[in-house]
Amino acid sequence: MPTITAGGTPQTIALPEGQVLNVSGGAGTAGVVYRLDPVLGGTNSLQSWTIGAGALAPIGPYAGEQRFLVTCSAGSVDASVMAAVLGAPRVVKNVAGLADSAGTLLPATGPAGVLNFNPARMRKWCAAKARVLSKSGRGVVALMGDSRTTGFGAAGTANFVGARAKNRAAQLAAILNAQGLPAHTDSFFCDGNINSVGATVPQYDPRITMGAGWINSGAFNVVQWTGFGIAFSNLTTLNAMTFTPDNPTDTADVYYLTRPGFGSFTISVGGNVIKTVDANVAQSIKKETVTFPRGANTITFMPVALGSGVFVYGCDCYDSTMPKISVWTLGNSGGGVANLIYNTYPWEGTQPFKLGVMTPDVVILDIGVNDANSAMALATYSQRLTTIVDNVHTGGSNCILSTFLPASLTSWPRAAPPLVQPYWDAITSVALAKGLPLIDHASRFGSYELANPLGLYADTLHQNGVAMADQAQVDGAVLLAA
Secondary structure, eight states, X not given: OXXXXXXXXXXXXXXXXTEEEEEEEOTXXXXXXXXXOGGGTTOSEEEEEEEOSEEOOOBOOOSSOEEEEEXXXXXXXXXXXXXXXXXXXXXXXXXXXXXXXXXXXXXXSSOTTEESOOGGGOHHHHHHHHHHHTTSOOEEEEEEEEHHHHTTTTTSSSSSTTOGGGSHHHHHHHHHHHTTOXXXXXXXXXXXXXXXXXXOHHHHOTTEEEOTTEEOSOTTTTTTBOSSSBOEEESSOOOOEEEOOSSOEEEEEEEEEEOTTOOEEEEEETTEEEEEEEOOSSSEEEEEEEEEEEESOOEEEEESSTTXXXXXXXXXXXOTTSOOEEEEEEEETTOOGGGGTOOSSTXXXXXXXXXXXXXXXXXXXXXXXXXXXXXXXXHHHHHHHHHHHHHHHHTTOEEEEEOOOOOOTTTOGGGSTTTTHHXXXXXXXXXXXXXXXEEOHXXXXXXXXXXXXXXXXXXSSOBOHHHHHHHHHHHHHHHHHO
C-alpha cells in the first residue's frame, strides 16, 4: 500500500467489507484521511481523521466496501489494508478516571467478568435476597432485553419453539437454586413479540393456553403494545386464557391494562372465581393480587361480557409460605432502546417502572444489538439507554447493565466487533455515570467467530441455551456476591 509524502498526490484507497485501514505518520507529519460518500460519487466526506506522528486507531471494518482519500501536507504517511482482528480483547475506555493507565476499567472486588461492582448500589436487591434466605419474604429479578432475553434459540433450534423453559431467566433461576438461593420462573409478561418470527405463544410457553378469541397480535391498534411485546387480549368471545405454573402456588399478582371502555374479566382457580376485575377506569396499568388454597393450580382469565375488550399484561404466581426469587422475562423480539421508552400510553416501555406498578428488586438490562445493527446514532443510543436506567431507578428498582453478545461479522457486520465497539463503550459509560455494575458478556464471548465453534449459537445472531447458561453463571454470580 502507498506511502504519501508532502506535496504528493492524494491517494484513494478502497477498503473491502470486513477489513480495516491502518494509517501512520512519521515525525512532523500532517495530513487527513477522508471517508468518501458513495451516494454523491465520492466527492465529499462522511468522516475524517487527522494524521500526525504515530499510528491512528484502525479504521473500520464497515458493512460494504468504503473508499478513503488520504492526504499529506507535511512529512509522510503510510497506509495499509488488512483483515480485522476478530478475537482482540475489548478495551474499555477510560471514563471518569475509573481506569488504569492502559485504559482498562478497574473492577471493584467482585465476580470475574463484572466491572464497577459495588453492592452499595444494589441495596434493594441485597434486602430481597436477605428476605428469601431468612424465609421472611420474596424477591424479584427482571431480565430486560430483546429476542435474546426472550430466548430465541434456547431450545437449540433457530426459533422460539420450546424456548421459554431454557431461556436466560430459566437458566438463572436454576443457577440461583443450585447455589442455595431459592428461585423460580412461574410468571409471564406479554408475548415477547414472538409471533413476529412465526411462533405461537403456547409453542414458546406451553404453560399458557389461549381459547378462541384470545390473541396477541395487536387487535386494539397499538394500545396493548408494551415494550415487551403485545399484551394478551380478548375482544370477541367469552372463552378463557389459562396459565399453569411449574410449582405449587397460593398467590398470583395479575397485571392488566385499564382504559375507559375496556371490559371486566374474572380470575379463577379450580373453577372458583376469586376476583372480578373492572378495567373500565382511567387509562393505566394495574396489579391485582389474589390468593387461593395452595396446590398445583391453574389461573384462568375470562371476559365477563361481550362488546368490550380485556387486556392481560402478565401474571406472577408464587407460594407465599415458601419465599423464593421470582425471575421475570421482559424480552421483546426485534426490540431496541426505543421500545423501552415509548410514552404514548402509561403501560408502554419502562413507564410501568416509573408508575411503581412493576417493582422488581433488580433489573438486568441487556439491550442494543438491534440498535447497533440498524446503525442508530451513538448519541441517540446513549441518551435512550440512560433514560431507561433512570426509569428503572425512578420505579425503585436497582439496575445492572450487560454488554450484549456479538453477532456474525459476515451476516450482521454492524453487530460484530470491532464495528459494534462504540455501543459497548456507550454501555460502559452509562454504567460508570450511574455507578452501576456492568456484566461484560461481550468480552467473555469475544466474537461469534470464536464462540460459535464452541457450540454457543443457534444461528448467526442468537445464542443458544448453552450460551444462556454461560451468561446465567455470571448473572447469578453478581446477584449472589452483592
